Amino acid sequence: MMTNLFSVFDPSTTIFNMSLNWLSTFIGLLIIPMSFWMMPNRFQIIWNNILMILHKEFKTLLGPNNISKSTLMFISMFSLIMFNNFLGLFPYIFTSTSHLTLTLTLAFPLWLSFMIYGWTCHTNHMFSHLVPQGTPSILMPFMVCIETISNIIRPGTLAIRLTANMIAGHLLMTLLGNTGPMSSSYIIISIILIVQVALLLLESAVAIIQSYVFSVLSTLYSSEVN
Template identity: 85%
Template sequence: MMTNLFSVFDPSTTILNLSLNWLSTFLGILLIPTSYWLLPNRFQVIWSNILLTLHKEFKTLLGPSGHNGSTLMFISLFSLIMFNNFLGLFPYIFTSTSHLTLTLTLAFPLWLSFMLYGWINHTQHMFAHLVPQGTPPVLMPFMVCIETISNVIRPGTLAVRLTANMIAGHLLLTLLGNTGPMTTNYIILSIILTTQIALLVLESAVAIIQSYVFAVLSTLYSSEVN
């Protein structure tokens, strides 16, 4: 019996006094196609097409001023988050993306590096971003405050959005999973099972969408400082 609903997100579970839960973050590496085959299989072809599509998408978002090879960073970010989101849907695998420890570790250094690069190399451009074009002179001080606050909270919103979406879906699946064994009515049990399958499909979609949103927003923040 689960004593606490949030214990499924507890990272302190130990095996032989070793906290091995965070190793699930690196399990996605096992799913990446290896380059040791002479002829590519279907999985490699599909994955290559996905990466090429993402590269074109991020290249468009970065614009002509984007640095060559910078899309590789955002594609890697997308892959890491997506693999972790998917692996968290399997039983007994720790979902590292449901913790701010990981999501903030990804979001904050990215945002900080963009800000430092922008303010050091394009100072006038960054100041111009604080006051949107066409703002009346009376509202300019307020717009500077609003834009500054929205800039500062960006890493927090990136991290919390991903964490909250992962926690919400997993909590619903856990609640329905705990209700099933206590149900004696077969009709209610079939409804719970159908709902769980539908939720699992929805969570699979959320796993892809949230990793894509995280990568796209990071790309947009990067394009703003160029």
């Protein structure tokens, strides 16, 4: 029995006192051998087309000064987040992207590396970002404070946005799933079932959108330091 609604997100699945919640993050390694097939299957062809579209879009966002093959990092991050988002839609599989442990681990080192690289190699460019063009002299100190705070909270906003969106849909589905067995009317059960299917489709779209948003924002943060 659940003690509260958020207990479904607690890392509590254990066998022989060994946590198995994060095992879902590494299940994707089982799919990798398909890439070594002599003849690619339809899934691999579709996935390669998606990756090429993302590569072209990220390359455009990074601008002409981007480092060669730098889009591979953001494409890999998109693949990892989307894969874990989709795994969380299956029953009895822990949603690792609903915990700040994973999302902050992705966002903070990425943001920190951008900041170190920007302030080390492009110091004047980073200083110019603190004061937008056309700012009156009186407002310059305030703009510096505002831009500094907005830069500092970026990894937090990236991590919390992904976590909150994954928790919100799963929590709503859990609420509806718990009210179904307690109702005796077949009409209410049918309505709940239809709503659950609609929510599952919505969560499938959210899984793709949130991984895309996370990757695009990381790409935009990277383009600012060049």
